[in-house]
Amino acid sequence: MQIGVIGSGAMGSGIAQVAATAGHDVIIFDKNPDAITRSRDKLQKILNRQVEKGRMDDATAKAIFGRIFFVDNIYSYKDCGLVIEAIIENLDIKKSVFDTIEDIVSKDCILATNTSSLSVTSIAGSMQHPERMVGIHFFNPAPLMKLVEIVPAFQSDPKVVQQARDLIDSWGKLTVMTKDTPGFIVNRLARPFYGEAIRIYEEGFADFATIDWAMTELGGFRMGPFTLMDFIGNDVNYAVTESVWTSFYYDPRYKPSFTQKRLSEAGWHGRKTGKGYFEYHEGATKPEPNKDKALGENILWRIIVMLINEAADALYLNIATRDDLDLAMTKGVNYPKGLLQWADEKGIIHCVETLDQLFAEYHEERYRCSPLLRKMAREGKKFYEKEAVV
Numbered sequence: 490m491q492i493g494v495i496g497s498g499a500m501g502s503g504i505a506q507v508a509a510t511a512g513h514d515v516i517i518f519d520k521n522p523d524a525i526t527r528s529r530d531k532l533q534k535i536l537n538r539q540v541e542k543g544r545m546d547d548a549t550a551k552a553i554f555g556r557i558f559f560v561d562n563i564y565s566y567k568d569c570g571l572v573i574e575a576i577i578e579n580l581d582i583k584k585s586v587f588d589t590i591e592d593i594v595s596k597d598c599i600l601a602t603n604t605s606s607l608s609v610t611s612i613a614g615s616m617q618h619p620e621r622m623v624g625i626h627f628f629n630p631a632p633l634m635k636l637v638e639i640v641p642a643f644q645s646d647p648k649v650v651q652q653a654r655d656l657i658d659s660w661g662k663l664t665v666m667t668k669d670t671p672g673f674i675v676n677r678l679a680r681p682f683y684g685e686a687i688r689i690y691e692e693g694f695a696d697f698a699t700i701d702w703a704m705t706e707l708g709g710f711r712m713g714p715f716t717l718m719d720f721i722g723n724d725v726n727y728a729v730t731e732s733v734w735t736s737f738y739y740d741p742r743y744k745p746s747f748t749q750k751r752l753s754e755a756g757w758h759g760r761k762t763g764k765g766y767f768e769y770h771e772g773a774t775k776p777e778p779n780k781d782k783a784l785g786e787n788i789l790w791r792i793i794v795m796l797i798n799e800a801a802d803a804l805y806l807n808i809a810t811r812d813d814l815d816l817a818m819t820k821g822v823n824y825p826k827g828l829l830q831w832a833d834e835k836g837i838i839h840c841v842e843t844l845d846q847l848f849a850e851y852h853e854e855r856y857r858c859s860p861l862l863r864k865m866a867r868e869g870k871k872f873y874e875k876e877a878v879v
């Protein structure tokens with residue numbers, strides 16, 4: 490099957506590489522000719538490096554590169570079986586691109602969007618054949634990140650969704666199925682990892698280094714929240730938080746922080762600007778954390794219980810299955826444990842009690858306990874009993 494990719498930025502280039510590595514001929518177009526040149530150069534460099542490091546032989550690298558056709562018009566897509574759009578995150582522009590592409594491809598061609606924050610249903614809304622639309626959400630960098638979220642639109646034909654999922658699975662990716670709701674799985678469940686960490690800092694309980702230490706050393710996360718936000722970029726991370734918050738009709742649970750907003754406004758985006766929560770210029774050192782175990786355990790549990798609450802609520806609202814929720818966070822973004830598994834280990838009653846204590850202390854909606862956790866505590870249930878709870 491020939492695969493089309495629209496947009497040759499960070500995501501489009503990565504997706505094209507993945508599809509070509511899986512053996513497909515790939516056609517990639519960008520409205521900006523410079524972006525096409527950059528994408529071609531970057532891909533060549535990436536493949537050369539793989540050969541230098543002995544991870545790939547020269548013939549394989551050449552074959553992958555030879556399967557990617559960088560084109561200067563969208564009409565070359567007519568024989569594609571799947572077209573994945575990875576252009577700018579703007580609803581009207583995405584809609585107009587799908588409008589054009591529908592007139593070019595055959596009626597059996599699956600159309601997909603890689604949007605992170607827009608509604609797939611809304612993009613499909615103006616299509617002539619919305620039943621062939623599906624969200625295929627890769628993570629950055631697409632060749633390295635194993636997880637892909639499959640997001641059916643309300644209008645999607647389940648057969649099309651299954652075909653798309655099978656195809657992406659055959660590319661060696663790990664797919665999870667999620668409802669078309671803001672943030673899908675990962676960008677929704679992960680919000681408290683950043684938000685609660687910043688809140689703990691704002692209240693003066695601990696500094697950035699101490700919170701990061703608690704999450705990595707005591708919690709087993711690969712990166713602490715502040716190091717990770719600096720890595721992602723505070724501008725990008727803030728924008729995702731704000732988008733999830735507004736898309737959830739301003740649910741206070743997702744409310745962004747002034748701390749991150751100011752960092753972003755100051756241009757302290759993190760690694761890419763040399764300064765964020767930490768400094769990254771040459772010779773910069775990280776401040777020493779306060780390694781008080783009791784303080785660290787408190788920080789860790791407060792963030793974890795908020796993450797668990799988010800996962801439980803997503804299960805309660807049927808956003809995804811128990812297994813997909815846990816898989817998305819462990820295999821997709823390297824959490825040390827699935828959040829629902831973590832809830833079982835800590836005890837559902839303990840989770841509910843902690844959330845209720847936080848709510849009693851602050852009287853803020855962000856600490857409201859998921860009805861599912863409360864019901865399970867009442868009934869003495871666990872997520873991983875013989876049968877799934879939902």
Ligand SMILES: NC(=O)c1ccc[n+]([C@@H]2O[C@H](COP(=O)([O-])OP(=O)(O)OC[C@H]3O[C@@H](n4cnc5c(N)ncnc54)[C@H](O)[C@@H]3O)[C@@H](O)[C@H]2O)c1
Pocket residue numbers: 495496497498499500501518519520521524574575576577578579582586603604605606626627628629
């Ligand atoms: N960057 C990430 O971490 C990430 C992760 C997952 C999903 N996404 C999503 O993937 C999409 C692309 O993101 P990105 O980071 O690759 O952006 P990017 O800015 O790196 O690339 C977007 C490309 O689209 C091109 N483009 C814009 N309008 C176009 C049009 N009408 N026709 C053809 N090309 C057009 C631009 O010239 C640009 O090269 C967005 O929807 C984004 O939300 C991004």
